Amino acid sequence: MKKSITWIAAALVSVSLSAPALAADTIKIGVQGAHSGDLASYGVPSLNAAKIVIDEINAKGGVLGRKVELVSQDDQCKPELATNAATKLISDKVVAVMGPICSGPTNASLPLFESAKLISISPTATTPALTLEGAHPLFLRTVANDLAQAELTSSYILNVLKAKKVAYVHDNGEYGKGFATQNRTILEKGGVETVLFEAITPDAVDFSPTIRKLRRVKPDVIVFGGYQPAASKLVQQMRRDRVKTTLVGPDGVKDETFLKMTGKDSEGTLASYPKDTSSLEMYKHAREAHIKAFGSEPGFGYYNAYAAMQAILKAVETSGSTDTDKLLEALKKNTVDTPLGNLSFNKNGDAAGLGLSIYKAQGGKFVETDHNIILK
Known part of the structure; x- marks a missing residue:
């Protein structure tokens, strides 16, 4: 019996040592x-x-x-x-x-x-x-990074959309404000006028004050900096208030949830995202x-x-x-x-x-355009 107990004890010690x-x-x-x-x-x-x-x-x-x-x-x-x-x-x-x-x-x-x-x-x-x-x-x-994204989106705004006046709406976060700021810097150097640079509170229910400003300044393009939840609410409320201006966003906007949340209101929205591979x-x-x-x-x-x-x-x-x-x-x-x-x-x-492309919301899908760059 003593030998059995000794053997069991030794086995338990062995297990306790081997487990860690x-x-x-x-x-x-x-x-x-x-x-x-x-x-x-x-x-x-x-x-x-x-x-x-x-x-x-x-x-x-x-x-x-x-x-x-x-x-x-x-x-x-x-x-x-x-x-x-x-x-x-x-x-x-x-x-x-x-x-x-x-x-x-x-x-x-x-x-x-x-x-x-x-x-x-x-x-x-x-x-x-x-x-x-x-x-x-x-x-x-x-x-x-946002510099590369901004270079691509700004190029599209300048050369394809040929905008003269741009409004910037962002969520005041590092990602959102940074994307808006980088676009603003590039576009202003390209001769584009900034008509609004506005921060919103992403958790807010009502973006009416910002939308009223957008209606007043009448931008050719709206650059949005932030994530899908705020972008979805903003686009829905813009379209409800008959603001039809094209919205251009970063990769955080190109999300299936954005398309589901906004439905037909998403039509024409643009966003940068990795090239289709x-x-x-x-x-x-x-x-x-x-x-x-x-x-x-x-x-x-x-x-x-x-x-x-x-x-x-x-x-x-x-x-x-x-x-x-x-x-x-x-x-x-x-x-x-x-x-x-x-x-x-x-x-x-x-x-x-890797490649980075501009995508456009069309018919409930984000469709890749031929506007792209290769990251270096």
Whole structure:
């Protein structure tokens, strides 16, 4: 009996020692974004992309002989929640982060990630200052920054719409105000008159005061800076009050929810977004994987997030390490075959080699125009 007890005790000690070792043996990748709240339609597709890429690589045996573990944190795209989410990811000992997805939370989280010496790759945070001038050397993104988006939308406004007077309506956030400001700078240099530069409160129910100003100044084009929920309300109320002016927005407007919310009112709305790469085999694979796993078409930012996860895991594989310096070197050196095309990162950490196009809402769909640029 004594020998049996001794053997059981030894076995229990063995289990208690091996369990943490097994848990530590996974490669943890953090995913931070809006997984609930008003902007969940932006964050959930990115989380879905991470799940799919990780499941696929684990099915092949993982990376470096280790399984990959997803660790997610919800910041609802709110800077005040982002620092707590980032802190939890750091305490969970992730080796890199995919996200955050919004510019405000990204700006709030980066000092914490940098103190912990963690690389983060955002699929959708576009504020230029996040990568320019080397302010955040451990931050990269798989989406065009607002400077690139503004160059494209301003070019369209000048050369295709031939606008002389432009009104700017934005949500006063880093992303929205930044996009509006960048367009204003370029367009004013091109001789376009600014007739209104107005901030709205995204959660407001009634945008009538702003719409009355728009009717009074009679712009040729309205540049909107912000996300889909505010854009949807603004367009609906504009059309209700017979303001038919074309609205031009950033990638946050090109969302299926915008089309569903606005219906026929969306007709003619323009937005920048990654170039259509649906003919690529990698795109088809990523799309089919989402439909199989979740029973629906992928949403906003899904393919950018898929590409970000691919880049992180390829860096682990090619560097043979989870060391941050080695991962960063691999990320800057490698080209990755993604659903968006062959992705690389420039010296600032911005995506290079990918296309960016203007899309127009027509017949309940966003249709790609031939107005586009290649990111460098």
